[in-house]
Amino acid sequence: MTMFPVINVGPAAIQAPGLILMVGFWLSLSLASRRAKAEGVPENAVYNAGFVGMLFGLIGARLGYVAQHWSAYQNDLSGVLALSTEALSTEIGLMVGLGAGTLYLYRYRVSVPALLDVLAPAIALFLAFVSLANLSSGSGFGSITDLPWAIELWGARRHPTQIYELLAAVGTLAMLWWFIRHKPFAGFLFLLLLLIYGSARLFLDAFRADPWTLTGGFRGVQVVSLAMVLLSLWLMGRHVAKHSSV
């Protein structure tokens, strides 16, 4: 299978995964914004929080990378301002971006369960685009297999983990979409996202060949996914118990 990490348009080389992620971010933000109205969350608040989060996330990702590699930058700080996708710390960018977006929303006094329900389908949609970006770049590749649906990638026939994860995200989105009109309580959509997508990743990450590995050979994504599933079930159970005892 041929991956297309770069699309050549004349002399310009466009990074396909970055482009896919940008489109995914914009569509997800549009979806969240559309749903905000229905949940009683100010539409502008979601859009603005998305852009504030992205801006601060990018700044945080670059500064985080520079801080992590200070000895490489201390003699020439011009690279800190380089307008390229190099030198970004994803984890620090995510933390700063989420923090900035959350702080921005705080001023609107938005109900947290309502906000999480607004974000849940948008997050599932964005996760689908992350899988497409991985499919484009060949990242997140699977372990070697001789199953008939294996794809040729990086010199071997492998589990198409990017496609598994894409199906998981699309399936989660479809399920959430159905429950939009049938949700039993505020915050349910977000808990359902944690439950379905968490279960899927807990199962599917076993087929990844590039895992984030913890001590003892445990896969980090599976640990996080199981925590998501248990948290979701526990909070759903609390809600059910509260209402059944009334």
Next chain:
Amino acid sequence: MMDKRYWYGIVALAAILGTAWMFASRVPVPGAAGNTTSSLSETAPRAGFLAPDFELPTLDGGTVQLSALRGQPVLINFWASWCGPCRSEMPHIQAAYENHSHRGLVVLGIDQMESSDSVSRFVKEFGLTFPIPMDSDGTVSAVYQARGLPTSFFVDPDGIIRATFTGPMSSGFIESKLEEIIPQG
């Protein structure tokens, strides 16, 4: 209506099944703590894999074989003289080579399908002193899937690719990636 015990039973069952699955699908690599990766015996133009071997003639009339450089950190950079971003990053690569060649760093600036005359002019213009392998028919570029220029691969002394990047690199970024492949001390 379902009661509390029923739900806590579900949570407990999920915890047991999830933990069992995590245990069954652990990464079977000794000393697996850390971040990434795949089997280091597989060859592919990607971080975590063994760098594909190649042998190419160089601009100065010699030849260079990647596998012969095992034991040294190598920066492989695919470029062409018509490529603007290649021009912007080349001074940084030359500076990195000058700063780290005494620590064993090898830079291979692989030109993609150009005549010796164009390449010579470029090398003279930027004062490049590292080897310039000539990928005249694009075979090595195809193996490394270098579709966009410039594309760089940071290869450690064991021949494993530790990082790749497509696009112009700043000096700070080059230095940060060289830290990962040049042995300390």
